[in-house]
Amino acid sequence: MAQRFAITLTQLSYFVECAKTLNMTAASQELHIAQSAVSTAINQLEKSLGAPLFVRQHSKGLVLTPAGEELLQQARQIFGLITDTVESIQAGQKEVRGTITLACFKTLAPFLLPQLLGRLQEKYPELTVDVIEGDHEEAMGALRSGRAEIALNYDLTETDGIHSEVVGEVRPHVIVHTDHPLARRRKVALVELADDPFVLLDLPDSREYFLNILRAAAITPRVKYRSAGYETVRSMVAMGLGFSILNQRPRISQTYTGARTAILEISDPAPSLHVAISTLARGAQTGKARAVTATVKEILAEAAQP
Amino acid sequence: MAQRFAITLTQLSYFVECAKTLNMTAASQELHIAQSAVSTAINQLEKSLGAPLFVRQHSKGLVLTPAGEELLQQARQIFGLITDTVESIQAGQKEVRGTITLACFKTLAPFLLPQLLGRLQEKYPELTVDVIEGDHEEAMGALRSGRAEIALNYDLTETDGIHSEVVGEVRPHVIVHTDHPLARRRKVALVELADDPFVLLDLPDSREYFLNILRAAAITPRVKYRSAGYETVRSMVAMGLGFSILNQRPRISQTYTGARTAILEISDPAPSLHVAISTLARGAQTGKARAVTATVKEILAEAAQP
């Protein structure tokens, strides 16, 4: 088809080399192509522009015409602009500055974000982090739609087009009222709670996960209350309305406020949740994204160590 | 071979169209190419830059990434610069302004240049004319070397690579002292001057021409004096040192000063000289060159009319 633009960057670069050497043969060697290729390229360029660029001096090389002078000057600017653009974009992918938008699973946010944002601020003062909180679908939607560059959540579903990396493991724990008979125990078997009413954290993806843990222990849960709010569930347990199972970060949980609840390990082989960082699979990761990923890993590693 | 520049203007133009429509299919139709071509072009561009430009929304088109935003902005500038450059050069070929360098055969200059420069100044106030005077070889050399864009001389030799156009005819005339027996005549046969001493205008190309005129009339010229200067030859004739043959513009000659010489037509079938305007054959002519050519023709046409 007809070229949208008359000239080619290749032609222009050949022209610049010719203008430098004033000798097509020398230029062709410099460019590592045949002399004939340079000749045809320059001729085409002249034809496209409708102006001669060089005066050919037989066996004495080339002389720039006024049109050639003008083109040379402009060509330098054009290449400058293009290389600046390319380099700026490539650098933008590497540099850790500017803004990154992070999507975060709602219940993960309070345990992770305060430390994460603090640490990032400290390490990368020029980086601004925007946060989108939401449920799993919302977080992944933000990622897919480009509203967020990186997403932090549990790896509940494996979707394609998205690259996920597990950065931490979160084991489920039982939460009971401090007056509960088992509250003093460090570890319980789920069957010991078989008769207690269950308070369910009722979020799109978590729902099945928690119920499955109980079912795996051959318990038919008496779901007395349910809520989509993490804090609400804890309050209900604190009020003595039942026990619950939550995914709680061991270290962080201790500092997370709230009295009147005890956290117990589960002796059953309950499946852990994996905290995953997701980005779009297409293309290399941004420097910003890598910085966030690294910092999250750092924090989780520190939390895992005593 | 490896592309000197990672990206292509074609790719960039496809990208811009995609960024406008946010839909590769629509862009491909707008560009009149297959959708697959757009897809691969964008993918290559992303690969070259090492950055994703669009987030693909299945069945909902595209969303620009930050890198894409930046590229779009820069691409507009790049295309602006390129089209400005191309247009400026193309316009520069057409516009009659700036400077043109004109090479002129030395003996033609005093008859033609004063009128020509005056007329050009009047018609094209923004045009500056630089003049290089010299013999035929010097004028053509200036043309070939690019020092002059246009050359004005007699079409003595037909050289290739140079486009020449005959714009006027100059018949040779006899010049004699006003006291010469034939001075009153309007027309003479050369044989009538066979015994007079001849004053030769001795320039590289004119020499043979004048002598040939005499030889054609079966006269063996008695070359008493010779000079490379037109004025010198006239002075010699005015001093009565002999007769001469010169190419003289009929109309202009009358106003060209100097007494004591008479100008006679030659009844023999002596070959005229043709005034030719030459430019390099390569490429189209500049607007400036066309303006000069036209003005020269204009002046010569007026001179030919009574």
Added chain:
DNA sequence: CAACGGCATCACTTCAACAGATGGACCTGC
């Protein structure tokens, strides 16, 4: 005048761009 330098041109080759078809992922409406 012969050797050389330098650009243009020719015939041939190669590779990137393109067309057209297909498939997968997702959205939408019934």
Added chain:
DNA sequence: GCAGGTCCATCTGTTGAAGTGATGCCGTTG
């Protein structure tokens, strides 16, 4: 929930542009 539609990616085959190497022409130089 399923059928149809949208949109992008990918595959295969084709075509044209860019490149190669040889040759010729012109002009310079010693």
